[in-house]
Amino acid sequence: MNLEILLQYATYGFMVIGILAAVVSIITQVTKEVAFLNRIPTSLQVLVLSLILCPVALVAACQYFKIVITWYMVFGSFIAAFVVALVAMGGWEKVREIWNRTKFKEGE
Known part of the structure; x- marks a missing residue:
């Protein structure tokens, strides 16, 4: 698989996670006083x-x-649900902190 295609899919994935996290946050804010x-x-x-x-x-x-x-795909959606919940609760900073702790460096 070409690296450009992989990066394009990663971008789409991050967009979907961000949109779903925003929807989860909005629904939670509206319904948490029910x-x-x-x-x-x-x-x-x-x-x-x-x-x-x-x-x-x-x-x-x-x-x-x-x-x-x-x-x-169903299994992956449940794994993605935990990432969406993490982003909705702690924001992208928490996800970036976890990513940085893995010691992944570009070019390796």
């Missing part, structure tokens, strides 16, 4: 909402692009 939702921690609400929203977004995208859904 009667039964104010009893649970906001971070738990964000995680559950991400675990619901990411597979729904996957199904919607696969329907739009006419792609057959496979098991690894």
Whole structure:
């Protein structure tokens, strides 16, 4: 696979994660004062909402692009849900801090 194509897919991935994190944050801010939702921690609400929203977004995208859904796409959407929840709760700085701790350097 060409490096330019890989970077293009990575850019699309980061865009999707950012959009989903923004949607999760907006929905959480609007609904966290609802009667039964104010009893649970906001971070738990964000995680559950991400675990619901990411597979729904996957199904919607696969329907739009006419792609057959496979098991690894569903599994990947659940993994992405944790990243979306992390971004929605802590922002991109937390994700960048985790990335920098892996000691990954460009050119290696």
